[in-house]
Amino acid sequence: MDHLNVWDTFVTVWNYSLWKVGNQGVTVGHCIVALIFMILGFHVARHVQGRLREWLEKKRDLDSSGKVALERIASALMISVVLYITLAILRIPLAVFHFVVGGLMIGIGFGARELFSNLISGIILMMERPVKIGDVVEVENEIGRVFNIGLRSFQIHTENNIDIMLPNSVVLNEKLVNWTKNDRMVLTKVSIGIAYESDIHKSTELMIQAVANLNGVLKEPAPFVLFKEHGNSTLNFDIYFAVNVNNKMELWVFESNANYSLNDTLRAAGVDIAFPQLDVHLKENLRNQPEILRKD
Numbered sequence: 001m002d003h004l005n006v007w008d009t010f011v012t013v014w015n016y017s018l019w020k021v022g023n024q025g026v027t028v029g030h031c032i033v034a035l036i037f038m039i040l041g042f043h044v045a046r047h048v049q050g051r052l053r054e055w056l057e058k059k060r061d062l063d064s065s066g067k068v069a070l071e072r073i074a075s076a077l078m079i080s081v082v083l084y085i086t087l088a089i090l091r092i093p094l095a096v097f098h099f100v101v102g103g104l105m106i107g108i109g110f111g112a113r114e115l116f117s118n119l120i121s122g123i124i125l126m127m128e129r130p131v132k133i134g135d136v137v138e139v140e141n142e143i144g145r146v147f148n149i150g151l152r153s154f155q156i157h158t159e160n161n162i163d164i165m166l167p168n169s170v171v172l173n174e175k176l177v178n179w180t181k182n183d184r185m186v187l188t189k190v191s192i193g194i195a196y197e198s199d200i201h202k203s204t205e206l207m208i209q210a211v212a213n214l215n216g217v218l219k220e221p222a223p224f225v226l227f228k229e230h231g232n233s234t235l236n237f238d239i240y241f242a243v244n245v246n247n248k249m250e251l252w253v254f255e256s257n258a259n260y261s262l263n264d265t266l267r268a269a270g271v272d273i274a275f276p277q278l279d280v281h282l283k284e285n286l287r288n289q290p291e292i293l294r295k296d
Helices: 002-014 028-057 064-089 094-108 113-128 168-173 200-212 248-268 290-295
Strands: 017-021 024-027 136-139 142-149 153-158 163-167 176-178 185-194 224-230 235-244
Touching (some): 028 064, 136 153, 153 168, 200 248
Antiparallel strands (some): 136 176, 142 153
C-alpha cells in the first residue's frame, strides 16, 4: 500500500498542471522532460561541435577563418533546434515566443542597438570573409594581425605586442586595409632627391641596383624608378620595389634598408644627394646704394 501511495503521489505531482496553453495544460512532467532534454541537447551539441572542429581541422581546403565561421554557425543552429524542441515540449507556440522576444527587443532595442549592430556585422564578416584569421589589417590607424573574429568584436595583435578589440560595426563600416588578403607581397616606395647637375640616367641605374641588391626584395615585379618632378632644389625620384611582409614594421625595415643602400650607392658613385638651397640675387643698383638696404 505504501508503494502504491508513493506512486500515486508521484503521478499526481507529475501530472499537476502549472499553466495552460489554449486547451492544453503544461504539467510538472512537461517541465522536467523539457529540462532534461535541454541539458542533454546542449551536451550533445557541445559534443557534436567538438567532433565538427576535429573534422574541420583536417580540411586543407578551408582557411582558419572559414573553419571558425562554419563551427559557430553549426553551433548556433544546433542550439536553436534544442531551444525550439524545448519550447514545443512545454507547449509554448512559436508565435508566443516571437511575441515575447519582440517585446523584449522593443524594450531593450534602444539600449542594445550597438550590440545588435555588432552581432549583425559579425555575421556579415563571417559570411563575406573580407578578412580571415592570420591576415594583417589596418583599421582606424591600427595595424595588426587578426587572431579572432567573433560575433561581437574583431581582435588584432599589433606590432607593439598589444591586443586590440574593435567592434564589428567599426570594422565593417570604416576603411579596412587588408595587407595580406591573397598574399604577403606589398609594393612600396622610397623617395630621394639628387642635384640638378647629376646624370639622371646613370643615377636611375644606380637607384635600381641599390634596391635590387637588398636581401628580401623580390625579382618579380622588378624594382623600377619614376622621375617624379623638377623640385626647387632637387631632381626628385620615387623608387618602387616589392617585398613579402608579415606586418608594417617589416615594411618599415625594408624601406629603411633601401634608404641606407641608396645613400651609400649614390655617394660612392659621386652623385650628390641634394638638400634644400636658396640662391639670393641682389640687383646692381641696390649694391651701390647701401642706404636703401639699411632702410629695408
